[in-house]
Amino acid sequence: MPVDDWLVQLDNLAARSAGFFLRKPIVLDLTNLDIGQDELRDLVAKLATRKVRIMGIEGAKASLLAPDLPPALTDGKGTSDVEIPAVEESSAPATAANLALTVSAPSRANSSVVVSQPVRSGQSLHHAEGDVTIVGSVASGSEVVAGGSIHIYGALRGRAMAGTMGNSTARIFCRKLEAELIAIDGFYLTAEDLEPSLRGKAVQIWLEGETIKVAAVI
């Protein structure tokens, strides 16, 4: 069954870029795909085991969708299709090659964000695609999560997590280190683990192998 081939391709893709689908709402586009309800249910379940959460289904007949399946969506914004050259060579005309994944990710062009207000206690700033620059402080009890690096022109009193999409080269910079927790690519340090002499200093934080390094910057 072509869908199985497509799943193999998907696994290959996922193996190459860890966290590609992590925390992303995925829309399944079924246009041009001839699939029955049971097969669809099976596909959604198989995707779920791969941690791909289907939030909506596009291009499906109304009769195909049941209450236990994700709801129908229309007018999703197409991004670049997942490239699956191998399947394109297969002979079936309406194959899984047409099963495009719409990822709600903005293009690379606007992959960094600048926030010109302080991040307040209780607020959570997520930016999975790229760098985050904050002109202001990050308060105790708040968090900043970025796929790329985090730059804070102020005090870091809350949590900062950089490189969350598997980017081990991401760094955290801040003018004043008073963090509750810092993390890069899943490796973390809590406030107690931080060198006391670096508290209150302007620092940069990066990953060397599996060790988080913190050093003062002038």
Place this chain on the structure above:
Amino acid sequence: MGKVIVVTSGKGGVGKTTSTAALGAALAQNGAKVVVVDFDVGLRNLDLVMGAERRVVYDLVNVIQGEAKLTQALIRDKRVETLFLLPASQTRDKDNLTPEGVEKVITALKNAFDWVICDSPAGIERGATLAMRHADVAIVVTNPEVSSVRDSDRIIGLLDSKTLKAENGETMEKHLLLTRYDSARAERGDMLKVDDVLEILSIPLLGIIPESMDVLRASNVGSPVTLADGRSAPAIAYFEAARRLNGEALPVVIPGDKRGLFGKIFGRRAA
């Protein structure tokens, strides 16, 4: 069209009600028409501090539910003619506050008064969010200690996201009122310094109210501190804060800093 102010803090017991009453009385003494509105349904206190607890007939919930007219619920202060109180209900549940009802009352008050000062309940639940929803200006009351400062930080975040102004893409004007400031304890390092609080919260300072027995004494006799003794230190600080609210550029003096040589020699021993 009057200005709507919300007096809020997140944390309880920092002086929201005291500040609402004191600022309301200070503004009204200059001739402005002022109404102070108690949003703390179920735990009302503003009527006590205003000395009107025995004059409450109808309240905010009655007005919202259409059981009384706004003019019936408003209580005119006996000392200052232009000062009014809209009390909260003590017996009703706070779920009786509806967004539509609150909007109607605030709009009506805005048309009749120069200042509408809403005393928010503590917390970040329904009562607090409804009190801040229609505000033009927010006064964030904070004590110089870490838990109060963090709660204030949280409230500022909500002011910037959950209010009508924020939803319309405007920015809410926010002022910090630092209350219960004890210069002796600040000097010893038992309290956060003014600069530290300002650095964390990064909003403009409206005033610093010194810790004083005068505040408690005034509350106990049912009088805003600005009416009870206009020359006491906290009253002067509230009067100055009210002038800054009116747009005057008045420098803030940190209590303790203005002490002369005498104070410097003898003040420390008293602490």
